[in-house]
Amino acid sequence: MIDDLLHSSGIEHLVFDWNGTLIDDIDLAVCAVNRCGEYFDVAPITAAQYRATFDFPIADFYAALGFDFARAPFPVIVQHYLEHFDAHVAECDLHDGVVEWLAAARRAGIGVSILSASHCDVLVQTLEAKGLLGDFEHVVGLNHNHATSKAAEAAILQKTLGTPPARTLFVGDTLHDYDVACAVGWQPVLVTTGHQDASRLRRSGAPVFDGLGEMLARFAPEPAGAVARGGVRS
Incomplete structure (x- = not known):
């Protein structure tokens, strides 16, 4: 069972990113970017182009797409993006494997949290819509819409957990x-x-x-006669 392997790996806490990791919101993100592009006269992109270009800081991503911040300040672009994205993100499906991971962690007695660059209010609302809010020990998002790093929030979460950091597995995209x-x-x-x-x-x-499904398979027990190995495997 995967929960047995979580125990043997020494993992004490699982932290998941949200967007793209647990929820399949890529098509929505591309649509929202292209709505911004149409409004601010920037060429549309495909999902493949988005995934080859998307990066942090997100302002650099928009600049690489051709957005002119002298003409349209970055906060204005972000607001236009979020007007569409936030209104529809709860309609996106969860990725395969989410429910199985949560169940395995629960059986193993391992805490699970979320660390996201989404605004915390939207994050909580979406989790409530999906019926998942109670499955997470901590739900950490940003308290602003500046589309910045979540490194400071990660440091705070680590202090809150109080466990050895090397025993926390962070799954992101x-x-x-x-x-x-x-x-x-x-x-x-x-x-x-x-x-x-x-x-x-x-x-x-x-x-x-x-995907999370492949992660589940890789954490599955070794075939009979194989030597068990702890830790994360690539």
């Missing part, structure tokens, strides 16, 4: 998630189902999986 994990000493794991494509994620050197 971007290189920023990798950087945040490394900054606080968490074990980073990345999934390719989110906002950056696999080729970019693999440059980090972190374990990369083609």
